[in-house]
Amino acid sequence: MSNMLHNIKDKLSGDNSKSSNNTSSNNNNKEPTYSILPHPAKSNDPADLQPSGGLRHGGPMEAFHARDPYVPSEEIRNNMPAPRSREELHARQAQLQSENN
Numbered sequence: 001m002s003n004m005l006h007n008i009k010d011k012l013s014g015d016n017s018k019s020s021n022n023t024s025s026n027n028n029n030k031e032p033t034y035s036i037l038p039h040p041a042k043s044n045d046p047a048d049l050q051p052s053g054g055l056r057h058g059g060p061m062e063a064f065h066a067r068d069p070y071v072p073s074e075e076i077r078n079n080m081p082a083p084r085s086r087e088e089l090h091a092r093q094a095q096l097q098s099e100n101n
Contacts, residue, residue, distance in 0.1 A: 041048055072080075084092075
């Protein structure tokens with residue numbers, strides 16, 4: 001009997017938080033709900049999560065698909081200046097250092 005009186009009193013006062021029998025008041029909560037989402041990885045490799053692009057785009061810039069070293073043609077090789085001797089390089093180094101001081 002007293003339980004019925006408490007329910008009537010709660011309904012008249014508008015205080016639904018004390019009512020344990022009223023389940024609709026629990027559904028109207030404004031609290032956020034959280035759930036577990038699946039992880040986007042398909043394997044344990046962290047590289048699978050990185051977007052493709054740059055050097056990983058699978059094109060000619062990929063590191064392990066490099067081509068042979070560049071070999072200039074005969075015309076370019078014949079028109080190149082001769083390598084400088086040590087004395088010439090030391091003289092050029094001294095000249096550049098004196099310009100900076």
